[in-house]
Amino acid sequence: MKARALAAAIGIAAAALLAGCAPTVTLHPAPPHANDRHCADVMVHLPDTLDSQNGVLVHRETDAQSTAAWGDPTSVILSCGVRVPGPSALPCVQDTGGVYWLRQKNAKTKIWTFTTFGRDPAAQLTISTRLSPGVVLDQLGNQIAAALPKTGHVCSSTEDTVTGGGTSSDTPTPSPTPTG
Incomplete structure (x- = not known):
């Protein structure tokens, strides 16, 4: 009886340990245009790690097409x-x-949300406010720029800093306007 209980406890502990290594991040359902071929180009060029002021964030598996996650x-x-x-x-x-x-x-x-403007398909990043979002945007921006086609829309004005720290507040101001 004790041997069975011990074996069961070891099995449960092993399962918990394995699940704790890097469980799949649940992001289901996929974005509405996740099957766009340009998203596939983004996904195959993503880095295995992202640098942050809190250390290195390791890429994790997700359960939805055209999604990625970093950090544990x-x-x-x-x-x-x-x-x-x-x-x-x-x-x-x-x-x-x-x-x-x-x-x-x-x-x-405590989440930043950044959505590409002037790109089709669009991409969205959610970033913990514990991180400096500019560092993350700069690390992923080249892959986004190379893979997602421009639409011709540009922002008419941009903030001085990614976090808005160099401006008056987080109050939204008219920014993006279509051109051409």
């Missing part, structure tokens, strides 16, 4: 094939790869 606990999520945004009053930033991003901050959930 998950700190960065990429979704390609999200709805393409139109003109917006959200603040806009530009990364070093030349990609425009619409920026939203949810203080309650």
